[in-house]
Amino acid sequence: MKKSTLRRIWIYMGKYKINLIGVLICSFFSNTLLIFAPLLTGKAIDKIIGPSNVDFSGLIPLISILLALYLTSSLFQWFMSILSNVAASHITKDIRKDAFDHLNTLPLKFFDQTAHGDIISKLTNDIDAISEGLFQGITQVLSAAIIITGCFGFMLAINPFITMIVLIITPLCFFIASFIAKQSKKMFSNQSKTVGELNGYVEEMIGNQKVVKAFGYENRSLEAFKKMNEELYHWGQKAQWYSSLTNPTTRLINNTAYVAVTVIGGLLAIAGHLSVGNIASFLTYSNQFAKPINEITSLSSQIQSAFASAERVFALIDEESEAKVLESAKEINNPRGSVEFKKVSFSYRPDVPLIKELDLSVKPTNMIAIVGPTGSGKTTLVNLIMRFYDVNSGNIIIDGDSIYNVTRESLRQSIGMVLQESWLFKGTVAENVAYGKPEATRNEIINAAKESMAHSFIKRLPKGYDTEITEDGGNLSQGQKQLLTITRVMLTNPSILILDEATSNIDTRTEIKIQKAFSKMMEGRTSFVIAHRLSTIREADVILVLKDGDIIEKGNHEELLKKKGFYYTMYHSQFAE
Numbered sequence: 152m153k154k155s156t157l158r159r160i161w162i163y164m165g166k167y168k169i170n171l172i173g174v175l176i177c178s179f180f181s182n183t184l185l186i187f188a189p190l191l192t193g194k195a196i197d198k199i200i201g202p203s204n205v206d207f208s209g210l211i212p213l214i215s216i217l218l219a220l221y222l223t224s225s226l227f228q229w230f231m232s233i234l235s236n237v238a239a240s241h242i243t244k245d246i247r248k249d250a251f252d253h254l255n256t257l258p259l260k261f262f263d264q265t266a267h268g269d270i271i272s273k274l275t276n277d278i279d280a281i282s283e284g285l286f287q288g289i290t291q292v293l294s295a296a297i298i299i300t301g302c303f304g305f306m307l308a309i310n311p312f313i314t315m316i317v318l319i320i321t322p323l324c325f326f327i328a329s330f331i332a333k334q335s336k337k338m339f340s341n342q343s344k345t346v347g348e349l350n351g352y353v354e355e356m357i358g359n360q361k362v363v364k365a366f367g368y369e370n371r372s373l374e375a376f377k378k379m380n381e382e383l384y385h386w387g388q389k390a391q392w393y394s395s396l397t398n399p400t401t402r403l404i405n406n407t408a409y410v411a412v413t414v415i416g417g418l419l420a421i422a423g424h425l426s427v428g429n430i431a432s433f434l435t436y437s438n439q440f441a442k443p444i445n446e447i448t449s450l451s452s453q454i455q456s457a458f459a460s461a462e463r464v465f466a467l468i469d470e471e472s473e474a475k476v477l478e479s480a481k482e483i484n485n486p487r488g489s490v491e492f493k494k495v496s497f498s499y500r501p502d503v504p505l506i507k508e509l510d511l512s513v514k515p516t517n518m519i520a521i522v523g524p525t526g527s528g529k530t531t532l533v534n535l536i537m538r539f540y541d542v543n544s545g546n547i548i549i550d551g552d553s554i555y556n557v558t559r560e561s562l563r564q565s566i567g568m569v570l571q572e573s574w575l576f577k578g579t580v581a582e583n584v585a586y587g588k589p590e591a592t593r594n595e596i597i598n599a600a601k602e603s604m605a606h607s608f609i610k611r612l613p614k615g616y617d618t619e620i621t622e623d624g625g626n627l628s629q630g631q632k633q634l635l636t637i638t639r640v641m642l643t644n645p646s647i648l649i650l651d652e653a654t655s656n657i658d659t660r661t662e663i664k665i666q667k668a669f670s671k672m673m674e675g676r677t678s679f680v681i682a683h684r685l686s687t688i689r690e691a692d693v694i695l696v697l698k699d700g701d702i703i704e705k706g707n708h709e710e711l712l713k714k715k716g717f718y719y720t721m722y723h724s725q726f727a728e
Contacts, residue, residue, distance in 0.1 A: 163242045164242055164285075167237075167238045167241055170235075177230045177231035177234065178227075180227045182297040182301065184224040184227070187220060188221065188224075188435075191217050192428075192432060192435065193431050196427055196428040197427065239285040240282065246281065250278070250467055250468055251274060253467070253470070254467070258472075259540060266354075268347070268353060272350040276343075276347075277463050277464050278460070280343075281457050281460050283453060284453050298440070298443050302436045305436050312415075313412055313419075316408070316411055317411075317437050323404050331393055331396050331400075334393045335394045341386040342386040343460050345379065345386055352375065352376065352379060408437060409434065409437055409441075412433060412437050416433055476557075477555070483549070483550075483552070483558075484561075486549055488515040488516060488549075488550070488646055488677030489514060490513040490536065490547070490549055490677060491511065492509050492511035492547055493545055493546045494508045494544065494546075495509045495511075495546070495547060496508055497535060498543060504700070506532070506535075509700070509702065513677060514677075516675055517678075518691045519679050519694075519695060520680045520691035520695065521682075521695050522685060529681045529697055532679075533568070535547060536647075537562070537568065541555075549647075565645060566649060567648050567649065570651050571653070573636045575632055577622045578619070578620060579617050579618060580609055581593065581616040581617065584596050584635060584639050585642065587642065587643040591642055602671065603641050605635060649680075650682075652681055684725070685725055686725070692707065696711070703716075704716050
């Protein structure tokens with residue numbers, strides 16, 4: 152059973168007990184001093200007996216004490232704000248860290264099935280909303296508890312009868328606020344969800360503007376954005392409407408109580424049961440008694456928004472991580488590169504089977520080419536080797552050990568993978584190349600770049616290897632980005648190599664050079680090459696032809712051409728006149 156959102160936040164708050172104790176102490180002294188102020192004000196008023204009849208000897212000390220009370224209370228209030236702000240910042244920092252740490256443990260299928268913009272929204276907007284709600288909530292709730300208790304005690308001491316009237320009217324505020332809070336919580340939850348969807352769509356459109364413009368999709372994307380924006384307006388407007396009802400409603404009730412106190416207090420003063428100073432003190436206390444209730448109810452929208460956001464963030468943290476490795480799992484050290492698939496079955500969806508009881512044996516140092524039509528399972532095959540996805544049944548064995556009996560980290564470190572989609576981060580060229588080997592020297596980086604044919608273009612960049620690459624390599628061509636990702640893998644010197652359409656974005660002339668570099672890199676290594684251009688895999692030891700997840704043909708280039716089967720048709724279709 153999942154822990155409640157409030158309890159989970161409380162667990163995070165428990166790490167900063169010293170700050171919270173400090174907030175409690177400052178809140179106690181700050182508000183207690185304020186509670187004494189109306190009593191002294193009433194006594195000061197009673198020192199003003201009438202025109203030209205003022206007891207200055209008694210009035211001046213009272214005013215001096217009042218001034219000292221307000222100054223000291225303000226000082227404690229300042230300390231309380233600092234401590235609560237620091238605590239809220241630390242708590243949200245911890246939540247963000249835990250969310251991001253957990254994100255790194257999630258399986259690839261989570262990222263395939265979840266809008267990236269929604270994930271970003273949870274890590275930024277939602278956690279910011281938690282921070283604001285926590286800061287306001289910590290200070291307001293503590294202050295409210297002290298002020299309500301203190302004011303009630305002083306009102307009871309002044310006049311129990313009028314206090315009961317205030318006590319009967321005031322609880323209506325809680326019932327109204329509670330009802331409105333339940334309604335607004337639903338609206339804020341929908342609002343947070345829609346913000347995530349909108350962020351996901353915007354991130355998608357901005358990241359693919361070339362495609363949007365190339366297909367004239369601007370108007371349709373605008374219409375889709377308008378629809379989401381209207382939905383966000385709908386939920387936002389409802390959330391704000393419900394939350395806006397709270398403050399005026401509670402103020403109306405409190406003002407009713409204030410008028411009742413004034414009328415009844417005036418009648419009691421006329422009857423001689425209360426002094427004017429007592430009435431003034433009681434009116435101030437009744438106002439102070441209602442003030443924290445008003446403040447909390449007026450903050451209900453912010454607090455509800457924080458809880459809705461917290462639920463979304465904790466839902467991310469509760470996502471199931473990748474299957475844990477066995478305690479007995481061992482490290483892979485310099486594998487020879489033999490790979491076996493034993494009756495492997497896998498599907499992305501239970502109702503749509505893809506790979507069915509696949510058997511495959513790959514000898515060390517062999518180059519295995521994987522070809523087939525789109526959707527045949529080529530990339531899926533290498534994803535299973537990397538454990539990006541786990542098989543539904545069967546086993547994959549490397550050098551006699553099941554990949555489920557070794558650590559993921561050592562498995563993936565022993566495999567170099569170059570994808571069709573090149574990814575670079577904001578940093579220098581050297582930092583991007585050394586991504587998989589941060590301790591690499593500059594000479595090692597340069598040597599790897601020379602082997603991948605990237606050195607010449609890097610030297611022409613403004614600052615060479617120290618040139619800053621913009622986000623996602625925006626200041627490089629697609630081919631240059633791909634060259635750098637190839638260099639990155641060459642630097643790690645893996646035992647097993649996977650090339651998933653690694654040269655698809657490079658011109659033919661450069662591709663020929665890259666193939667020579669790959670040939671050198673493949674020496675003594677097992678390599679899996681996924682290729683659409685069949686001319687690039689003629690030298691493969693074994694070519695696997697996949698269709699609907701099954702290996703329908705197997706052999707080298709010459710053997711498969713002689714069979715005049717599916718591979719023969721695919722190969723000649725690329726060179727047909």
